[in-house]
Amino acid sequence: MGYTELKIRIKPYTAETAEILIAQLAELGFESFMENEPELLAYINTATLKKLPANFIGLIELPEGVRIDYELNSIADKNWNEVWESNFEPIIVDNRCLVKASFHTDTPKTDYEILIDPKMSFGTGHHQTTHMMIEALLNHQVEGLTVLDMGCGTGVLAILAEMRGAQNVVAIDNDEWAYRNTLENIDNNGCKRITAYLGDAELLKGRSFDLILANINLNILLADMAAYVNSLKSGGSIFMSGILRDDVETLRNAAERLGLSFSEVNYRDNWAMVAFRK
Structure with missing residues (x-):
């Protein structure tokens, strides 16, 4: 299964603008997102992408005064774990639930510890x-x-x-x-x-x-x-x-x-x- 990365440079970048773009891209079929100011990275199954209009970026409603530049890049399946390992930090929710990957060590103890190796999943x-x-x-x-x-x-x-x-x-x-x-x-x-x-x-x-x-x-x-x-x-x-x-x-x-x-x-x-x- 092939995936495509959409790299969007947001001008000016704000967390709220990134969230608005994420919501609209999710409705178009994009599955996973990474915020890396001033860029937003979004990932979609290439087969799904091919079903979208060629000008799908034009379907996104931008807040007033916001401009974007973007590029599309094919992502090899074998590279996905490397992408996640470089971006995925363990998280703790309400001091009770730890979500970590297999490569995380020395994490704190919580009531619930969930091991997630996410690959391309949201x-x-x-x-x-x-x-x-x-x-x-x-x-x-x-x-x-x-x-x-x-x-x-x-x-x-x-x-x-x-x-x-x-x-x-x-x-x-x-x-x-x-x-x-x-x-x-x-x-x-x-x-x-x-x-x-x-x-x-x-x-x-x-x-x-x-x-x-x-x-x-x-x-x-x-x-x-x-x-x-x-x-x-x-x-x-x-x-x-x-x-x-x-x-x-x-x-x-x-x-x-x-x-x-x-x-x-x-x-x-x-x-x-x-x-x-x-």
Whole structure:
């Protein structure tokens, strides 16, 4: 599977502008991002890139006064681990959960230690949305629940759900690389109650869950929300992220039209995580 790197130089560079670009690129199919001021690096499956219009950059709405220069470069699969090893630092969420790679040593002890070798998959905990989803799992009763990690990326949320005592966990991603990476990370963490699938919301038919985790992007959340609601047990909860602050009202209106009740919203920088109950 080939990947392409989009290198964007932002003028002037601000964290908020980078977040706005990330959100729009995610909706176009870009999967992983690295902020390296004054540049933003974004990665996409080359096959997905070929399906985009040749002028897809023109689809991005830039804040007033912002200009960008960009270039596209093919990335060899064998080089991806080197890229991550040079950029991936261990993180600690709420002093309770450590997310680290196999090459990290001398890390502090926490309640939960998750080993993630991310390769090309999104979801190490570094991005604000994954960080908030980890926080939500740490603060939510998970023991004994059936859990869905939709758009699982590296599988980090599914792995934490099992560590928190979930009865069983289903992890789904429509990207083959992410699916295979999730299987590797499940094995590396010794998980026994997670089943990973390659696919999309069609796989939810006939399934039911106490807790659904969906850290994707606004367009997919809106398109697949009815399927999530149908699979959510009465009294169950759903955590959704991958959206910006400005998207919260849109997401909430769609969820409430489908019968969900708003529970809470959390923010990290310009990103949001919204929780609902059925």
